[in-house]
Amino acid sequence: MGRYANHEDFGANAPINFREDTTSESYLKGMSGIAPPGMKPKAMRGKRYEDNTDFKASVKWHRNFDIAMFGGTDIGFPESETKQMGLEQKIDGIERKPGRR
Template sequence: MGKYANHEEFGINAPINYREDSTSESFLKGMLVIAPSGMKPKQLRGKKFEEKTDFKASARWHKNFDLAMFGGSDIGTSNYESNQMNLEGKINGVKRIPGRH
């Protein structure tokens, strides 16, 4: 069975986990694995990556995932950021399942 029991649990938890897990450290660690020997990624690139994985990016990621996997998004295509905020506001009624931490 998957990590989330239903789609609402996914919609609330996954975007939050995406934001929390998308750190400059995780980016640099991943880039270090694929970097040519003797080279390492610049710290500045990690910081820029983390800046670009904010709330708007997580809402866009959730919308695109829904479109790809289910053919339509439960948060809609117009004003999906506001709809994502409303969805995350329901977290008190849904079990919080932390990401990789």
């Protein structure tokens, strides 16, 4: 069985995990791993990365994933942000599954 039991479980957990896991530290760590020897990524790029992975970015990411995996989405534009908020508010009835292990 996958990490999420159903689509509501996925919608209530995954976008929150996306926002929590996309930090400047994770970006810089990943980029350092692929950088040529003796070079390291600029801290400013990590900051920009984190700034661009906000709520709006998590809605877009979730919508695209939903289309790719489920063949459609209940998070359509232009009201996608409102629907995403509705899914995330369901977390009270759904078990919270933190991001990276």
